[in-house]
Amino acid sequence: MALNVADLTARLGLNLGEFTKGLEGALKGLDAFGRSGGVLAKALSLQFAGIATAAVAAGVAFDKAFDSIRIGTGATGRALEGLERDFRSVFRDVPTSTGQVSSAITELNVRLGLTGQPLRDLSTQFLTLARITGQDVNPLIREGTRVFNDWGVATEDQGRILDVFFRVSQRTGVGVGELLGQVGHAGPAFRQLGFSIEESAAMFGQFEKQGINAQAVAMGLQRGLVNLAKSGEEPRVVFNRLVDGIKKATDAQEAITLAAGIFGNRIAGQFVNAVRSGKLEMKEFADSVTKGGDTIAGAARDTDGFVEMMVLLKNRVTEALEPLGTDLLRVMERHVVPVFVQGVEVLRSMVRWFAELPDAVRFAVFAFGGVLTVQDSGVAALCCRVHPLM
Numbered sequence: 200m201a202l203n204v205a206d207l208t209a210r211l212g213l214n215l216g217e218f219t220k221g222l223e224g225a226l227k228g229l230d231a232f233g234r235s236g237g238v239l240a241k242a243l244s245l246q247f248a249g250i251a252t253a254a255v256a257a258g259v260a261f262d263k264a265f266d267s268i269r270i271g272t273g274a275t276g277r278a279l280e281g282l283e284r285d286f287r288s289v290f291r292d293v294p295t296s297t298g299q300v301s302s303a304i305t306e307l308n309v310r311l312g313l314t315g316q317p318l319r320d321l322s323t324q325f326l327t328l329a330r331i332t333g334q335d336v337n338p339l340i341r342e343g344t345r346v347f348n349d350w351g352v353a354t355e356d357q358g359r360i361l362d363v364f365f366r367v368s369q370r371t372g373v374g375v376g377e378l379l380g381q382v383g384h385a386g387p388a389f390r391q392l393g394f395s396i397e398e399s400a401a402m403f404g405q406f407e408k409q410g411i412n413a414q415a416v417a418m419g420l421q422r423g424l425v426n427l428a429k430s431g432e433e434p435r436v437v438f439n440r441l442v443d444g445i446k447k448a449t450d451a452q453e454a455i456t457l458a459a460g461i462f463g464n465r466i467a468g469q470f471v472n473a474v475r476s477g478k479l480e481m482k483e484f485a486d487s488v489t490k491g492g493d494t495i496a497g498a499a500r501d502t503d504g505f506v507e508m509m510v511l512l513k514n515r516v517t518e519a520l521e522p523l524g525t526d527l528l529r530v531m532e533r534h535v536v537p538v539f540v541q542g543v544e545v546l547r548s549m550v551r552w553f554a555e556l557p558d559a560v561r562f563a564v565f566a567f568g569g570v571l572t573v574q575d576s577g578v579a580a581l582c583c584r585v586h587p588l589m
Contacts, residue, residue, distance in 0.1 A: 250520070250523075251523075251527060253516075253520055254520040254521070254523040254527060255527050257517045257518075257520040257521040257523075258520075258521055258523075258525040258527065260297045260517065260521075261297065261521045261525065262525070263297070263298075263301075264286060264290075264297040264298065264300065264301035265279075265283055265286070265301075267298075267301045267302070267305060268282050268283065268286060268301050268304055268305050268308075271301075271305035271306075271309065272305055272308050272309055274308075278314075281314055281315065282304060282308060282314065282318075285304055285314065285315065285318050285319050285322070286300055286301060286304050287518060288319050289303070289304065289319050289322045289323055289326070290514055290517075290518060291514055291515050291518045292323060292511075293323055293326050293327065293330075293511075293514075294330070294503070294507040294508075294510035294511040294514065295326050295330060295510070295514075297517075299326060299329075299336055300322070300326065302336065302337055303322040303325055303326050303336055303340060304318065304322055306337065306340045306341070306344070307321055307322055307325070307340060307344065310340070310341075310344035310345075310348070311344055311347065311348070311354070311357075313354065317354050317355075320358060321357055321358060321361075323496075324358050324361055324495055324496070325339055325340050325343065325361070327495050327496060327499045328361065328365065328375060328495045330499070331495070331498055331499050331502060332368075332374070332375060334374070334375070334376055338376055339375065339376050339379070342376055342379035342380045342383060343361060343364075343379050345379075345383045346360075346379050346382055346383045346386070346396070347360070349383055349386045350382075350386055350390070350396045352396065360396060360397070361495065362493075362494045362495055363396075363397050363400060363488055363489055363491075364378050364379060364382075364400050365493075365494070365495050365498075366488040366491045366493055367400045367401055367403075367404040367488050368404070369493065370404065370408075370484070370487075370488060371404035371405065371407060371408040372407075372408065373403070373404050373407045373408065377407075378400055378403055378404060381403045381413050381414065382396065382399050382400050382403055384414070385399070385403070385413075385414070386399070389402070392435050392438055393433065393435030394435070397485060397488070397489045398485045400488070401484050401485035401488050401489075402485070404484075404488075405473075405484055406473075409469075409473040410469065411466065411469045411470060411473055412466055412469070415466045416466060416470065419461060419466060438461075441457060441458070441461060442474055444457050445457055445458060445470075445471055445474045445475060446474060446475060448475075451471060451472075451475065454471045454474075454475060455467045455468055455471050458470050458471050
């Protein structure tokens with residue numbers, strides 16, 4: 200049974216939204232409190248040092264993700280700020296990494312032009328699908344967006360269609376990514392035959408389940424469309440009549456002859472066997488997966504447990520700490536980094552000065568340094584007292 204993150208968070212008394220609000224005030228009073236020298240003050244100082252470290256790590260992770268979105272989408276100004284808000288929303292609600300979320304946001308924005316809530320919803324769905332099926336999210340998004348664009352799937356229907364492909368995968372054992380790829384490649388032929396995207400997904404799943412080469416069927420259909428068009432009839436009508444004729448044929452050879460006229464001899468036998476055995480009832484199967492109740496989000500809720508809850512909690516803490524980390528990074532960029540740069544310049548000047556000394560002087564310095572190295576600490580200390588510049 201899946202754990203409810205919201206309930207557990209409430210029971211633990213965690214209020215992440217208020218966490219950073221009180222942090223600034225606490226940090227202001229920490230310096231004065233720490234000067235008291237008390238054990239508690241020192242312990243708290245260490246705790247806040249840990250928080251600062253975690254905040255900086257969060258700031259670095261978010262900065263890297265935002266850079267990836269900026270480079271991948273080309274967005275700037277308010278458009279980029281909107282995509283950054285979309286990133287934050289998805290990251291805090293999906294137990295996955297910043298890299299995966301930024302990749303999904305970038306790909307879906309570029310390939311489908313999505314922003315705002317539609318982008319958040321579809322990003323969450325693709326990330327969840329990849330997570331529960333153990334697939335890489337990037338190939339899934341590439342194949343999925345290609346299918347959506349090729350078939351002209353409206354934005355409001357894309358999530359529903361992705362759930363249909365998920366159900367076909369559950370019923371047939373064919374991976375969602377493979378189904379998306381097959382339907383994408385064979386889209387023109389199936390659309391000319393009058394099949395919907397849901398029916399095409401169901402058909403490919405059934406073909407693969409029954410051992411029929413779905414790509415070969417698609418190629419056969421594309422070749423057969425030329426002949427079907429000559430008859431002046433709707434391709435879908437002719438296809439349905441073909442299937443009906445195969446079922447009613449007096450023997451297998453007659454049925455194969457019918458199928459070979461459309462698919463060719465290579466796969467006609469496989470197709471006939473599947474139809475005559477009753478294993479290729481397309482309409483019933485298509486209806487069952489189209490109207491089915493299971494969804495990607497529902498499957499995730501039923502299977503997510505303690506591990507996923509911990510990752511999600513970590514994401515929410517990271518998201519809460521990020522503003523503080525970003526501020527600390529800015530302070531470091533403005534004040535700490537210049538000091539280090541200046542120090543490097545001083546060191547470079549010293550090296551340059553030393554390199555310009557006469558050889559005899561540099562040799563003497565190296566020789567004297569070697570002597571000091573082999574002496575005991577007492578001698579070295581004596582040298583320092585005799586000549587403080589040493």
